[in-house]
Amino acid sequence: MVERLAVIGIGLIGSSIARAARARGIAADVVLGDASEAVVRRAADLGLGSRVGTDLAGIVRDADLVIVCVPVGACGAVAELIGPALKPTAIVSDVGSVKGSIVRQMLPHLPDAGRFVPAHPVAGTEHSGPDAGFVELFDNRWCILTPTPDSAPDAVETLRDFWTRVGANVETMTPEHHDLVLAITSHVPHLIAYNIVGTAADLEEVTQSEVIKFSAGGFRDFTRIAASDPTMWRDIFLNNKDAVIEVLGRFSEDLAALQRAIRWGDGDALFDLFTRTRAIRRSIIDVGQDTSAADFGRRALNAATQTGG
Amino acid sequence: MVERLAVIGIGLIGSSIARAARARGIAADVVLGDASEAVVRRAADLGLGSRVGTDLAGIVRDADLVIVCVPVGACGAVAELIGPALKPTAIVSDVGSVKGSIVRQMLPHLPDAGRFVPAHPVAGTEHSGPDAGFVELFDNRWCILTPTPDSAPDAVETLRDFWTRVGANVETMTPEHHDLVLAITSHVPHLIAYNIVGTAADLEEVTQSEVIKFSAGGFRDFTRIAASDPTMWRDIFLNNKDAVIEVLGRFSEDLAALQRAIRWGDGDALFDLFTRTRAIRRSIIDVGQDTSAADFGRRALNAATQTGG
Numbered sequence: 025m026v027e028r029l030a031v032i033g034i035g036l037i038g039s040s041i042a043r044a045a046r047a048r049g050i051a052a053d054v055v056l057g058d059a060s061e062a063v064v065r066r067a068a069d070l071g072l073g074s075r076v077g078t079d080l081a082g083i084v085r086d087a088d089l090v091i092v093c094v095p096v097g098a099c100g101a102v103a104e105l106i107g108p109a110l111k112p113t114a115i116v117s118d119v120g121s122v123k124g125s126i127v128r129q130m131l132p133h134l135p136d137a138g139r140f141v142p143a144h145p146v147a148g149t150e151h152s153g154p155d156a157g158f159v160e161l162f163d164n165r166w167c168i169l170t171p172t173p174d175s176a177p178d179a180v181e182t183l184r185d186f187w188t189r190v191g192a193n194v195e196t197m198t199p200e201h202h203d204l205v206l207a208i209t210s211h212v213p214h215l216i217a218y219n220i221v222g223t224a225a226d227l228e229e230v231t232q233s234e235v236i237k238f239s240a241g242g243f244r245d246f247t248r249i250a251a252s253d254p255t256m257w258r259d260i261f262l263n264n265k266d267a268v269i270e271v272l273g274r275f276s277e278d279l280a281a282l283q284r285a286i287r288w289g290d291g292d293a294l295f296d297l298f299t300r301t302r303a304i305r306r307s308i309i310d311v312g313q314d315t316s317a318a319d320f321g322r323r324a325l326n327a328a329t330q331t332g333g
Numbered sequence: 334m335v336e337r338l339a340v341i342g343i344g345l346i347g348s349s350i351a352r353a354a355r356a357r358g359i360a361a362d363v364v365l366g367d368a369s370e371a372v373v374r375r376a377a378d379l380g381l382g383s384r385v386g387t388d389l390a391g392i393v394r395d396a397d398l399v400i401v402c403v404p405v406g407a408c409g410a411v412a413e414l415i416g417p418a419l420k421p422t423a424i425v426s427d428v429g430s431v432k433g434s435i436v437r438q439m440l441p442h443l444p445d446a447g448r449f450v451p452a453h454p455v456a457g458t459e460h461s462g463p464d465a466g467f468v469e470l471f472d473n474r475w476c477i478l479t480p481t482p483d484s485a486p487d488a489v490e491t492l493r494d495f496w497t498r499v500g501a502n503v504e505t506m507t508p509e510h511h512d513l514v515l516a517i518t519s520h521v522p523h524l525i526a527y528n529i530v531g532t533a534a535d536l537e538e539v540t541q542s543e544v545i546k547f548s549a550g551g552f553r554d555f556t557r558i559a560a561s562d563p564t565m566w567r568d569i570f571l572n573n574k575d576a577v578i579e580v581l582g583r584f585s586e587d588l589a590a591l592q593r594a595i596r597w598g599d600g601d602a603l604f605d606l607f608t609r610t611r612a613i614r615r616s617i618i619d620v621g622q623d624t625s626a627a628d629f630g631r632r633a634l635n636a637a638t639q640t641g642g
Contacts, residue, residue, distance in 0.1 A: 121550070149627035150614070205547060208533050209539075209544055209548055209551065210550025210551040210552065211551075215588075216525055216588065218610050221613055222609065227583065232613070234518070235514075235613070236613065236616045238475055238518045239518055239622050240455050240622055242520075243517070245558055247613055250611070251611045254603075254604050261595045262603070265595055265598075269595060272588070274532050278528050278532045279525065279585065280585075282528055286577060294566070294571070295563050298527055298559070301534075301556070304530055304533070304541075304545065305556040305557065306560075311546065313549055315631055318460050318465070319458045319459070319629070320557065321629070
């Protein structure tokens with residue numbers, strides 16, 4: 025149980041943490057800060073905490089746990105702002121999708137390296153902003169803690185306990201390994217989704233209206249991911265450059281081999297790959313990280329929409 | 334209204350057509366054929382038609398409309414089998430995801446080129462087999478008719494009417510244009526989904542269990558598509574080679590440019606693309622080709638699963 029939780033950055037993730045912390049009684053008090061006046065007003069209207077403001081140093085002053093939920097590229101500036109105002113015992117964490125760069129950005133501005141425990145809840149949707157958050161966002165998702173060599177064990181334990189109560193499963197690894205794991209499970213998938221949607225928009229032989237009309241053939245799945253927050257994702261790619269370029273290199277190599285198999289009519293190579301990938305889908309469903317409902321369950325949703333007019 | 338509809342190939346698409354034709358009273362009688370004894374038995378158990386069998390020529394003998402729903406690579410052989418048994422007035426169509434190759438495969442074996450109208454309903458899920466079908470699969474999806482220069486206008490009209498009653502919107506284009514449109518909206522998206530899942534499976538530095546655990550970061554969306562039927566998709570790539578390789582070339586060029594932007598830290602280029610792609614997602618939702626619910630509405634589904642134990 026945390027006495028006072030301060031959430032800095034009130035987007036999808038920050039507002040979901042605040043909602044979960046209050047709904048599940050994990051923090052006695054929740055306060056929130058954001059650089060945007062409009063976001064702060066909206067968060068106040070939504071009643072996300074007892075206090076909401078743009079004065080980030082003022083917001084964190086009495087907090088026992090501070091979670092920074094801003095785009096990766098803004099973490100250094102936020103640490104610089106809040107560092108001098110922190111209680112000596114306050115634990116500082118974050119939710120960034122990149123960890124090595126965040127450690128390098130934030131650590132120099134924090135008063136006590138022992139109280140800093142970087143973290144990354146692997147959850148989200150394509151929607152952004154304070155309205156997009158919800159209590160259950162982290163349920164049965166993984167939160168990865170990436171303590172630095174200086175992180176104090178009790179601080180790591182407190183954060184692990186916090187995320188478990190929020191609803192997540194907790195795993196620990198180094199920042200470097202995290203950045204490689206996420207490059208393949210999240211960053212490169214987003215990059216190729218953005219890329220295919222861009223390629224489709226630029227084809228001269230196929231109109232945009234055709235791309236949109238016939239998107240149910242597979243394309244529409246990519247557009248969901250490619251609708252994610254542009255600032256957040258720009259920062260991720262700029263801050264996880266090495267791992268992303270490394271994994272992208274593998275992807276392009278494999279794609280070239282697949283293209284060669286198509287050109288030469290090597291049906292067995294295609295069939296083998298397409299069978300192997302099916303098994304991975306089954307494992308993801310087996311461990312509860314996705315639904316087995318066809319089309320992610322869109323069918324029921326469509327039916328409901330149609331019935332409702 | 335069709336007197337007797339024969340569906341050849343009882344998978345996701347064939348069984349959905351049969352279900353819709355009966356449920357919505359579009360055909361007075363529905364008969365089905367499949368080369369597999371097991372599939373025929375299952376279709377009989379499911380009560381999908383008045384007659385089901387492996388003797389494809391026998392099944393089509395009295396049919397007024399024959400729809401071939403087998404993998405693209407098997408269409409020629411099926412046409413050869415059923416050609417001699419067709420009623421002179423019977424309209425023959427198909428549902429293949431590739432059209433140029435199907436015309437080349439089937440036309441030589443059909444008694445009357447005027448009665449042949451190739452078609453492609455752009456709908457499906459990652460599940461396969463007779464059990465995977467459902468009545469509403471084609472509701473508000475597009476069915477593309479690709480008549481050949483020989484197709485008789487009345488045959489095209491009958492088929493248009495049939496698909497409209499099934500629940501689809503109908504569009505007409507040439508087989509060649511179809512194959513290019515589908516290369517970008519369906520075939521290349523499937524190829525890169527299969528490819529990224531393969532790349533992830535082969536990385537030495539990241540374990541398969543990590544890929545599966547942390548798949549909610551984006552990767553899991555790709556695994557749905559990469560769980561589609563391997564035979565069907567092998568045939569699609571082998572039979573739409575030119576358009577797929579052309580679009581893949583564009584995709585790879587664009588990806589190289591994006592990789593360069595990351596390497597050189599060109600945040601504006603990334604931000605611009607990521608903003609442009611968001612607009613396409615909105616259009617797809619606006620025209621009713623996808624749901625606006627976050628994560629395709631998985632959230633409600635997860636909650637239901639968790640409540641249900």
